[in-house]
Amino acid sequence: MEVLRDQNWLLTVGTFLPLVGVLVMLFIPKSDEQSHKSVALITALATLAIGIYTLTQFDFDQADKLQFFADAEWIKVISSNYTIGLDGMSLPLYILSMIVTVLVMIYSWNHIPSPGNPKAFLSLMLILQTGMAGTFIAQDLILFFVFFEVVLLPMYFMIGVWGGEQRQYASLKFFLYTMFGSALMLVAFIALFFKVRGALPDGVEPSFSIPMLAEYGGLLGRSAQIWIFAGMFVGFAVKVPMFPFHTWLPDAHTQAPTQGSVILAAILLKLGTYGFVRIAIPILPEGAREWAPWIGLLSVIGIIYGALGCLAQTDMKRLIAFSSVAHMGFVMLGISTLTPMGFNAALFGMVAHGLITGMLFFIAGSVKERYHTLEIARLGGMLKQLPKLGWILGFCAMASLGLPGLAGFWGEFPAILAAYSPAPGLSEEVFRVFMVIAALGTVFAAAYLLWLFQRTAFGEPKPEFSGGNGHGDHGHGDHGHGDHDDLHDVNTFEWIAWTPFLIAIVVFGVYPQLMFKIFDPAVSVALKAFGG
Amino acid sequence: MLASILAQVPWQAPSIDYHAIAPEIVLAAGIVLIILVDLFVGESKKWVTASLTGFVLLGALIPVLTLAVSDPDARSLFDGRYVIDEYALTLKALFLIAGYVVVLLSQNHVEEGDYYQGEYYTLLLTSLTGMVMMASSRDLVSIFVALEFLSIPAYMLAAWRKRDRKSNEAGVKYYLLGVFASAVMLYGMSLLYGVTGSTLLSEIGRQITVDGDFGGVHALAIVFVVVGFAFKVSAVPFHTWAPDTYEGAPTPVTAFLSVASKAAGFVALVTILYVGVPQAKDVWQPFLWVLAALTMTVGNLLALRQSNIVRMLAYSSISQGGFILMPLAVAGTGDAAGPALQAVVVYLLVYAAMNLGMFAVVIAAARTTRSGEISSFGGLFSYAPGLGVLMTIFLASLAGIPPLGGWIAKFAAFRAVLEAGNGWAYGIAVIGAVNSVIAFGYYGNVMREVWMKPAPNGETRAVATPTSLVAALTITGAATLLLGVLPGTVLRFGDLADLVGAFGR
Structure with a gap:
């Protein structure tokens, strides 16, 4: 496997820099909240700067090869190394994780959720960033596993401490589901190592290196592959989450603080x-x-189930959470076709869903802050009251339902198209049925998103939020201010945090080739075994 | 008359390698020294004994280190009955360092509780001497002597708060069940001696082979010996003493029992299985398989129901013991012997660091909360963030979450099991995987209290943590983090070649 080893310190610095920020924050007293916010933001910005430098140094003509490749001894006894590298499939996600962290930090500047304590909140976010970036650069199964798990605890605390009313239940559920998946995944990884070790030709050193395993994994017998794949499947499917492992997601999303949801x-x-x-x-x-x-079957069930779930929700955040189940269904459908087109669609869908749904959760957070409720029935007339916020919601809803010209389209449409002719060896009939069901799913998506937009943004504002009198059942009457005093439109911090998302949604929607051309070479490498 | 009998037996003094037994000599001298010092210092200066104990333990560590770097690699005394190999040295170092941390934990506890300080440290050192001997013992008699050496002081330590009924209960339960276990084990050992005519483990290993006249009595002997150690390592169903003893004993003693004493039990078990009866694996593998599966599962399920943190940790330590047994249950299959030994040694090292750390945090936090109820730790993070974060680190490590030490221990155990690769192995691996998820239920519960609940008594400040506890927390916390991030540092230990005579080698 050919790799590029130039500047191989870049990824390590980019991944672990956030921990330096955590270390600095450790020595600043808890009460000095402003310093914590500054340090965290500066760290995130510095990390992003490294990320952008990585982007400029990335050789796009060789996106199929692992670049900035580094390989150092780590745990020799178990043949696991510190192997890292970046190719066209991981680069966009690696950079996206850095951008999202920066924007979330900006949003946090004046949105630290109750019960406060920015020191802990922002430290956890930085640790989270290290885990996320590390997962995308890891080229060794054990290293991947470690980074994959690093994100668990910070997220657990983020939901559990700064979340909504059901936060403890939601955080525990999130944790147990994911942990169950990763336990099986680890067993599958180790079993894979032993099986491949037995099948390796002479002279090849057995290790957990992903490129090496990708080269020789095909030597395994069919039944071994099926069993090991099953173990990995559960681990990854819980995280996606795929139906029927999805039940942690609506709870976690609904209860998490805005930053956590994003x-x-x-x-x-x-x-x-x-x-x-x-x-x-x-x-x-x-x-x-x-x-x-x-x-594929579970994906289309997820698409339909998520859509029906959305239609039944009365809470805006929960609705967006269920829409995630549906959108990830499209991503997984693309993957299940095992074709380059499906993979490209899936990767695009991953980034697009990150941008759009992330944005929707930001909006939900801001709505909650202004109206103190996310109950769709109590909202209304946002376009009259808060026109900017209302239009941004409309824009994101359009993007989310897959309107051509916005990013969401390029995740869904090619995935459906790819199901028309799946990889050789897969039943065309079955996948065409999936295709029809998934296409139906897009109609549902239009229905629930437009309905959400209609109910929250159109019409007249509800009386409890529109006048000086009538505070509704939970008004803050005791301190003499009506709820509508909180009803200010999009503020500066929100603009700074959101604009990059909105621009990206349009740019990738108009010119998707920008990303497809990065993915494509790496995708063909990944699908080598399928004649793609 | 004695003289005439002795005169008939040709006897010459064995040549003794004093360098090899220097750690034991330092410890023995230290015990005497502390008894003497205790006699002559006034009541207000009794704390000297604690510091002295610490110095003795660190002093004993010096010859361990010089032995580790010296030639020859393995030294054998008394015809192979007492062997100092890499395996023994690694575990001796573990016992000494764990003992040092226990001294740090005990200092304020014993001083403020107005217990008998001199006697306390004397007994602690005596017990540690037994453990250090255990690591080298390769003979049924020396194993038994070492076992009693380490157990009898521990019985007394468990009952140290003598005006507290729970502590008395702890001591009596521990004593009665411990003695019973010793009796069962001794019976098994006598059978082993009876069928082989030797107490030397390597000789027993040569005689007990599957193709010879292997019969019921051989199997019974092996099962009895394993049962004896199953009590010691509190494997289900021989665990019933552990929760009551752990809860009643002073907390530093509990830490000592759950880490050092348990490790000593595993050391002896491994030595006997690997050197003494490796050929009889068809007897002990299924037996240990059942023990491991039961221990993990029952320990976990009972831990879920506990409201007292020490009882919870008692059951958690039972369940962790199951994970240490897991690789042993397949140690004789295929190429698993090496990885299994490594897994046990690595698990013991990591477990010592994280579990001692956990007890250190509990002792430190209980100075404020004055209670052992899990609910009393509510809001710990808000008023003592340092302790809160440390507690999270140790709990997460116990739960096996990377990048903290516990994951590499669990990983090594799973790797050894999957190396065996037969149906039994996959079965126990799945049971282990499910259990490591269940375990988060109770570890996560404590984390939830610490991070997400308000302080029950409205505390806003924590009682200051004394220096010795800070030192203990630093050592264990640093070790837990380091072992998780750079596991290569400990994975070098516990190679099959380190244990002289294992599996007939």
């Missing part, structure tokens, strides 16, 4: 899908072929 939607869910395209499918082609119809 990171969860924008990056954490992608760790699961990324695991499929980077590890499970390239290493175990036979297993993948065997499981692909089932993955």
Whole structure:
């Protein structure tokens, strides 16, 4: 496997720099909140600067090769190394994780959720950033596993401490589900190592290196591949989350603070899908072929189930959470076709969903801050009261339902198209049925998103929020201010945090080639075993 | 008359390698020294004994280190009955350092509780001497002597708060069940001696082979010996003493029992299985398989129901013991012997760091909360963020979450099991995987109290943590983090070649 080793310190610095910020914050007293915010923001910005430098140094003509490749001894006894590298599949996600962290930091400047304590909140966010970036650069299964797990605890605390009323239940559920998945995933990784070790030709050193395993994983027998793939499948599917492992998601999203929801939607869910395209499918082609119809089936169930779930929700945040289940269904459908087009669609869908749903969660957070409720029935007339916020919501709803010209379209449409002709060896009939169901799903998506927009933004504002009298059942009557005093339109920090998202949604929607041309070479490498 | 009998037996003094037994000599001298010092210092100066104990332990560590770097690699005394190999040295170092941390934990506890300080440290040192001997013992008699050497002081330490009924209960329960276990084990050992005519483990290993006249009595002997150690390492169903003893004993003693004493039990078990009866694996593998599966599962399920943190940690330590047993249950299969030994040694090292750290945090936090109820730790993070974060680190490590030490221990155990690769191995691996998820239920519960609940008594400030506890927290916390991030540092230990005579080698 050919790799580029130039500037191989870049990824390590970019990944671990946030921890330096955490270390600095450790020595600043808790009460000095302003310093904490500054240090955290500066760290995130510095990390992003490294990321952008990485982007400029990335050789786009060789996006199929691992670049900035580094390989150092780590745990020799178990043949696991500190192997890192970046190719076209991981680069966009790696950079996206940095951008999202910066924007979330900006948003946090005056939105630290109750019960406060920016020191802990922002430190956890920085640790989270290290875990996310690390997962995308890891080229060794054990290293991947470690980074994959690093994100668990910070997210657990973020939901559990700064979340809504059901936060403790939601955080525990999130944790147990993910941990169950990763336990099986780890067992699958180790089993894979032993099986491949037995099948390796002479002279090849057994290790956990992903490129090496991708090269020789195909030597395994069919039944071994099927079993090992099953273990990995559960681990990744919980994280995505796929139906029927999705039940932690609505709770976690609904209860998490805005920043937590955004990171969860924008990056954490992608760790699961990324695991499929980077590890499970390239290493175990036979297993993948065997499981692909089932993955496709669960994906379309997820699409329809998520959409129906959305239609039944009365809470705006919960609705967006269910829409994630549906959108990730499209991503997984693309993956299950095992075709370059499907993979490209899935990768694009991952980034697009990160941008759009992340944005929707930001909006939900701001709505909650202004109206103190997310109950759709109590909202209304946002376009009259808060026109800017209302229009941004409309824009994101359009993007989310897959309007051509915005980013969401390029995740869904090619995925459906790819299901028309899946990889050789997969049943065309079955996938065409999936295609029809998924296409129906887009109609549902239009329905629930437009309905959401209509109910919250159109019409007259509800009386409890519109006048000086009538505070509703939970008004702050005791201190003499009506709720409508909080009803200010989009503020500066929100503009700074949101504008990059909005621009990106338009740019990638108008010119998707920008990303497809990065993905494509790496995708063909990943799908080598399928004749793609 | 004795003289005439002795005169008939040709006897010459064995040549003794004093360098090899220098750690034991330092410890023995230290015990005497502390008894003497205790006699002559006044009541207000009794704290001297604690510091002295610490110095003795660090002093004993010096010959361990010089032995580790010296030639030859392995030294054998008394015809192979007492062997100092890499395996023994690694575990001796573990016992000494763990003992040092326990002294740090005990200092304020014993001083403020107005307990008998001199006697306390004497007994602690005596017990540690037994453990250090255990690491080298390769003979049924020396193993038994070492075991009693380490157990009898521990019985007394468990009952140290003598006006507290719970502490008395702890001591009596521990004593009665411990003695019972010793009796069962001794019976098994006598059978082993009876069928092989030797107490030397390597000789027993040569005689007990599957193709020979292997019969019921051999199997019974092995099972009895394993049962004896199952009590010691509190494996289910021989665990019933542990929760009551752990809860009643002074907390530093509990830390000592759950880490050092348990490790000593595992050391002896590994020595006997690997050197003494490796060929009889068809007897002990299924037996240990059942023990491991039960221990992990029952320990976990009972831990879920506890409201007292020490009882919770008692059951958690039972369940962790199951994870240490897990690789042993397949140690004789295929190529698993090496990875299994490594897994056990690494698990013991990591477990010592994180569990001692956990107890250190509990002792430090209990200075403010004055209670052992898990609910009393509510809001710890808000008024004592340092302790809150440390507690999270140790809990997460116990739960096996990377990048903290516990994950590499669990990883090594799973790796050894999957190396065996047969149906039994996959079965226990799945049970282990499910259990490591269940375990988060109770570890996460404590984290939830610490981070997400308000302080029950409205505390806003924590009682200052004394220096010795800070030192203990620093050592264990640094070790837990380091072992997780750079596991290569400990994974070098516990190679099959380190244990002289293992599996007939």
